[in-house]
Amino acid sequence: MNPGRCAACRYLRRKCPPDCIFSPHFPPNVPQRFVSVHRIYGASNVAKLLQQLPSHLRAEAAESLCLEAQYRIEDPVYGCVGLVSSLQQQIQDTEKQLAKTRAEIAFLKSQARLSHAALEGNLLDNAVNINFSDHQSFHG
């Protein structure tokens, strides 16, 4: 057994070549990563997908494949799409809450305007009352 082999080559019981497409993304200390992608996509499909990408994008692609495979293992019916649906539902709920909260703001603003108008009206009444009282005391 060669201790330098990557997780993929160990799993596939083969030599790990120096230019192994899996080696940079499937280290031997995290064997489960390869087990998951192998189970869902198959080794040759993963290799094909990584090979068709420029090398600086392969790490992110391997990571997203591992995540997707993991979601599919946890939820064989809906996989990652189940998570997408649940997030879309969460967005709809949050947007509903936002609309409700904005309506509350519009209501509070209209109440504030009414309150302000009442305050102004009251100041005016106050002035009229004072003048009226002065008038009464003049003629009283």
Next chain:
Amino acid sequence: MNPGRCAACRYLRRKCPPDCIFSPHFPPNVPQRFVSVHRIYGASNVAKLLQQLPSHLRAEAAESLCLEAQYRIEDPVYGCVGLVSSLQQQIQDTEKQLAKTRAEIAFLKSQARLSHAALEGNLLDNAVNINFSDHQSFHG
């Protein structure tokens, strides 16, 4: 050529058996569905995944596999996981907006309380002014 073959059996150039695992979910009039899942997962992985599910869940599983394959073809680096990240970002943004809007409500409510207190204070002043005017006219 057998016109009754499903899209999968046509693509794989084989007979479509009566108990074909693909047939109910890959009709011959939508050949692209099978092409996508075959490209990403491979026919045998799709068959395995469908076979291990109870038959009433297979249609939804086939649908989610087609969607995931389509996302991966459109975005070979991130696939469906890219969509999940973008939705999670959208939720964070909407939650920030919600927090901001709720802070605005709290501010408006405190303004409304101040305005209400000012209105009450003014009514009190008004009453005091009237009494004071009466007092002045009495002693004037």
